[in-house]
Amino acid sequence: MILVSFSTAFFLYLMIPIMVIFILWLSMEYKNQTLSTKPESKDTLTCSICFQSFLYNRSENIVRCPFCQSLNDVSEIKS
Numbered sequence: 261m262i263l264v265s266f267s268t269a270f271f272l273y274l275m276i277p278i279m280v281i282f283i284l285w286l287s288m289e290y291k292n293q294t295l296s297t298k299p300e301s302k303d304t305l306t307c308s309i310c311f312q313s314f315l316y317n318r319s320e321n322i323v324r325c326p327f328c329q330s331l332n333d334v335s336e337i338k339s
């Protein structure tokens with residue numbers, strides 16, 4: 261049997277939950293950091309009508325300009 265003093269047992273009783281919370285906190289921070297540093301799937305596009313630049317989602321082929329509301333074909337502008 262492992263003999264531990266009362267102070268050691270009390271120290272372990274306090275430190276183990278603190279270490280578990282600390283490890284959980286670090287893992288959550290790491291997860292948040294990896295999520296926030298992912299590259300955005302957005303790119304800038306210049307409207308063919310009003311020549312204003314705006315962000316658009318790369319997965320869309322046709323985007324609406326937020327300034328003049330005209331539709332822009334991404335493949336036509338990017339090529």
Ligand SMILES: [Zn+2]
Pocket residue numbers: 307308309310311312325326327328329330
């Ligand atoms: Zn526009």
